[in-house]
Amino acid sequence: MARRPSPAPPLGWNSWDSYGTTVTEEEVLANARFLAEHLAPAGWDTVVVDIQWYEPTARAGGYNEAAPLLLDADGVQVPVPARFPSSAGGAGFAPLAAAVNDLGLKLGIHVMRGIPRRAVEADLPVPGTPYRTGEIADRASVCPWNSDNYGLDHAHPGAQAWLDLQIDRFVGWGVTFLKVDDMLAPYHADAVEALALAVSRAEGRHGREVTISLSPGTHLSLAHLEHLRRHADLWRVSDDLWDRWDDTEAQFARMARWAPHQGEQGWADADMLPLGRIGLRAERGEPRDSLLTTDERRTMLSLWNLARSPLFVGGDLPTSDAATVRDLGNTEVLDVGRHSAGGRELLREGDLVVWGASGAGPRAGVRWAGLFNTGASSLVARVPAASAGLADLAGLAGLAQGSLLDLWTGEEVALVTGAAETGGDAVVDVEIPPHGVRLLRTTTPR
Incomplete structure (x- = not known):
């Protein structure tokens, strides 16, 4: 099985740099509308709701231990209605996806590798199988920085059945971009393959093409290149990047290693662009305009495009400065990422x-x-x-x-x-x- 070719790296907005775990539906839609009006003509077309949209006690600046994740009867995450009112009554992200689609854009969501610990502890039946959630988890495979999930035991047949159910639920809502975290450090080959299979099945059932984005890429080795190309569309090659020159400079060496391998078989991702108004309720720092200077911002955008990295801006677009928005919409620069070879x-x-x-x-x-x-x-x-x-x-x-x-x-x-x-x-x-x-x-x- 191989992913279909992708002619150019994707461009979009992601909620993480501005809102961390706390973004609301109103804020997502405000950024989607801005993107549609000001940046979609330049090719920006995806809106991503980042981590813990299913966590009712989510806060800025970190994660809650043993968080009371909101799950459905099958143990699949559902949006918190207090933050996403249109999800009430079991609608999930379907109304939000429809609203984003009506703007000519795609909706994406973040999800962690594995299965929620609360679903495992509840020992729920896995629909269509004789198995239960308590027996399909790998309790020793946990994320070092987030306690929401256990890994799945991919040697157990019930694990793929539950993952298929989860991904089918998301794609059925109209989600067509999946940012799946805790996949690459260490490299979880079994989880990558199982995800790609689940996405392929959901695409067939719902008639939608879904983009697979894997994170984070701490010390990601080129030894995984062919495996990544078969099972994903883009993959991070670093930890989270913030508005510090040292973070930007470090990407020169990383992208020099990965750029010769960029192409329609998949895209090495230099991470999000912490540009514009960020830190409103984020993991790091107070509300601020990006600390990168104009020259540093243009260096970032130039390098990302020459290296053909995906572009996902993290600033709150409606409150970002006009100069940053103009740079993001510079079609002459974006042409480099969209229509180049041999960078x-x-x-x-x-x-x-x-x-x-x-x-x-x-x-x-x-x-x-x-x-x-x-x-x-x-x-x-x-x-x-x-x-x-x-x-x-x-x-x-x-x-x-x-x-x-x-x-x-x-x-x-x-x-x-x-x-x-x-x-x-x-x-x-x-x-x-x-x-x-x-x-x-x-x-x-x-």
């Missing part, structure tokens, strides 16, 4: 890191280069065009007298030719601000 690190010298990518499909013939300054002071970079992945610049159609376009500023960047240190080859000669980027395109897309 990779090309050069690393001191604080200078250079990435390049080639256009594909409707952007064939285009070349992009990201010149990054990871240092705390401005950097003047003189980079041979060939080293920036921009070889044969002078011969590319659409160049304005051998110039490049900076996709963030809209400015043309002239090439220096005849440089002695490069034997007369063309040189990109630019100043890069601290923690900043010059994201350059060689020619106008066709």
